[in-house]
Amino acid sequence: xxxxxxxxxxxxxxxxxxxxxxxxxxxxxxxxxxxxxxxxxxxxxxxxxxxxxxxxxxxxxxxxxxxxxxxxxxxxxxxxxxxxxxxxxxxxxxxxxxxxxxxxxxxxxxxxxxxxxxxxxxxxxxxxxxxxxxxxxxxxxxxxxxxxxxxxxxxxxxxxxxxxxxxxxxxxxxxxxxxxxxxxxxxxxxxxxxxxxxxxxxxxxxxxxxxxxxxxxxxxxxxxxxxxxxxxxxxxxxxxxxxxxxxxxxxxxxxxxxxxxxxxxxxxxxxxxxxxxxxxxxxxxxxxxxxxxxxxxxxxxxxxxxxxxxxxxxxxxxxxxxxxxxxxxxxxxxxxxxxxxxxxxxxxxxxxxxxxxxxxxxxxxxxxxxxxxxxxxxxxxxxxxxxxxxxxxxxxxxxxxxxx
Amino acid sequence: xxxxxxxxxxxxxxxxxxxxxxxxxxxxxxxxxxxxxxxxxxxxxxxxxxxxxxxxxxxxxxxxxxxxxxxxxxxxxxxxxxxxxxxxxxxxxxxxxxxxxxxxxxxxxxxxxxxxxxxxxxxxxxxxxxxxxxxxxxxxxxxxxxxxxxxxxxxxxxxxxxxxxxxxxxxxxxxxxxxxxxxxxxxxxxxxxxxxxxxxxxxxxxxxxxxxxxxxxxxxxxxxxx
Ligand SMILES: Nc1ncnc2c1ncn2[C@@H]1O[C@H](COP(=O)(O)OP(=O)(O)OP(=O)(O)O)[C@@H](O)[C@H]1O
Ligand SMILES: [Mg+2]
Numbered sequence: 146x147x148x149x150x151x152x153x154x155x156x157x158x159x160x161x162x163x164x165x166x167x168x169x170x171x172x173x174x175x176x177x178x179x180x181x182x183x184x185x186x187x188x189x190x191x192x193x194x195x196x197x198x199x200x201x202x203x204x205x206x207x208x209x210x211x212x213x214x215x216x217x218x219x220x221x222x223x224x225x226x227x228x229x230x231x232x233x234x235x236x237x238x239x240x241x242x243x244x245x246x247x248x249x250x251x252x253x254x255x256x257x258x259x260x261x262x263x264x265x266x267x268x269x270x271x272x273x274x275x276x277x278x279x280x281x282x283x284x285x286x287x288x289x290x291x292x293x294x295x296x297x298x299x300x301x302x303x304x305x306x307x308x309x310x311x312x313x314x315x316x317x318x319x320x321x322x323x324x325x326x327x328x329x330x331x332x333x334x335x336x337x338x339x340x341x342x343x344x345x346x347x348x349x350x351x352x353x354x355x356x357x358x359x360x361x362x363x364x365x366x367x368x369x370x371x372x373x374x375x376x377x378x379x380x381x382x383x384x385x386x387x388x389x390x391x392x393x394x395x396x397x398x399x400x401x402x403x404x405x406x407x408x409x410x411x412x413x414x415x416x417x418x419x420x421x422x423x424x425x426x427x428x429x430x431x432x433x434x435x436x437x438x439x440x441x442x443x444x445x446x447x448x449x450x451x452x453x454x455x456x457x458x459x460x461x462x463x464x465x466x467x468x469x470x471x472x473x474x475x476x477x478x479x480x481x482x483x484x485x486x487x488x489x490x491x492x493x494x495x496x497x498x499x500x501x502x503x504x505x506x507x508x509x510x511x512x513x514x515x516x517x518x519x520x521x522x523x524x525x526x527x528x529x530x531x532x533x534x535x536x537x538x539x540x541x542x543x544x545x546x547x548x549x
Numbered sequence: 550x551x552x553x554x555x556x557x558x559x560x561x562x563x564x565x566x567x568x569x570x571x572x573x574x575x576x577x578x579x580x581x582x583x584x585x586x587x588x589x590x591x592x593x594x595x596x597x598x599x600x601x602x603x604x605x606x607x608x609x610x611x612x613x614x615x616x617x618x619x620x621x622x623x624x625x626x627x628x629x630x631x632x633x634x635x636x637x638x639x640x641x642x643x644x645x646x647x648x649x650x651x652x653x654x655x656x657x658x659x660x661x662x663x664x665x666x667x668x669x670x671x672x673x674x675x676x677x678x679x680x681x682x683x684x685x686x687x688x689x690x691x692x693x694x695x696x697x698x699x700x701x702x703x704x705x706x707x708x709x710x711x712x713x714x715x716x717x718x719x720x721x722x723x724x725x726x727x728x729x730x731x732x733x734x735x736x737x738x739x740x741x742x743x744x745x746x747x748x749x750x751x752x753x754x755x756x757x758x759x760x761x762x763x764x765x766x767x768x769x770x771x772x773x774x775x
Binding site: 150152153155156159160162163455456459460461462463464465466467469541542543545 | 602605607608627628631632634635636640642646648649650651655658659660662663664667668708
């Protein structure tokens, strides 16, 4: 017997369609769980991609390190003092041979207003290396220069969405109020598409010196972004910097760090850890729904085989072996899987389009998802179809002559 | 010497229903040679169908020896039995048993699906020839539901013959047919027997039985002399 005989297949397809009600419910059961599986998986994947994109947008590059003042967990509240990170620390770190660039900044949430409209926004005091360190440049106007820094100029560079927010037509040269003082807009940043609540495009940047002495009145900094030369050993670099900071901050023994060192791997790792938990959860749900549809398929297949018992008996009387019968019914299960897989995938695409209308998640099309769901469908159908198929081989052919 | 195709020795078949044992066949002895045309008669419930099932390897005797075409059937495995059903025996049933979703031609070719070689265009031509001979040439692509009882039974005959079997078994083949169709079917049987096919026919109609070369009557589970 050939592996794929067209006449054999035709017979199976016709048998499958001979009871359309049965077929409909078998496919429906599988389609529901496959659609859910596809959609959930794709949305998760889409969210993950957007977060990773956002991380990439931070220009966190491969050879970069972020020092944040205050110790504690990477994500969470700080548990130590936050006023210990100083420019002198940065000076010493800058002297390390593998450090290419350092950019320090301080930040605050301040009231920003324009013509009577006020809003609390992120205001960052940044140095001249900011654009380079974050790969973030102005799209119009100019960035700060040495003179702005030296003169503690009251100028600012704003995020791409800020002019829109305050309905400023030609932002360059306009003046906005930051905590009651006028700042002239000298540049607008390129838009950065961020995910979630970063609202990067509503940010206001002011010169570092102005921030420290005129706005925040502080002598410590909040964060430093470091760029290393290519192929720097990240582990070694992190260790070295940690040691320098601990020594400078007089931290010994079990005293915790009063700063956090964040590498791109760590941020991605934290994210993937969180998403792994979610994935396991989703996988469990998917498995349960597949098992439920498998059981439904098994029962409907049983009913089908019971209904077709005289025909199966006939096949046996005409010389069909157990092997042929099992092949017959497993092929039928495969067809059901294929049909459901394709329908489920299409439905999930439609569903994702609909979801993307109401959420920031973009729909995602992936052949991998399709193949995975097809594989799941196939496994479900074969596993749960095997028992009914075995039952078909148990049918007594002698019922044929007596079934009158 | 003519070869023995079917040899039954002291065949007993007992059915168990709950605690009650019911012996249907009580020691059947039968010899069918190649080229024979045997009609088995008996009243309803006498065990005719049970016997035919055993001869056709659709059922197993409780005891006794059955030699089919020189092989002791009790020593065959399920694959070998399937092979004999497929290649050496053709079945015809009172209820026709055609596959409702398949056309005349597909129904006839069905046994070929279950043999190792599958089937080719040649086999298809052979099937068409057979259907032509049985007067079904214009019904080749019809479904069973579009055929009369007599036509359906002729499709079943073509299906039984497609693998060129040695033995044709028919259980009340005319039981669902009118007189006209019945005599047509019997005419075909006679022709086939003349061409050398061995036939065992079960019937309770003496007129039908007359077409056979030999008639045996089963009473209370054993053959009786006429
Ligand atoms: N599977 C079974 N289990 C129990 N008893 C059975 C079974 N099959 C047949 N019998 C019994 O065996 C006896 C013979 O049945 P069988 O079908 O061989 O009769 P028959 O001669 O073909 O009758 P008919 O002319 O009505 O077709 C009957 O009494 C029947 O009830
Ligand atoms: Mg009977």
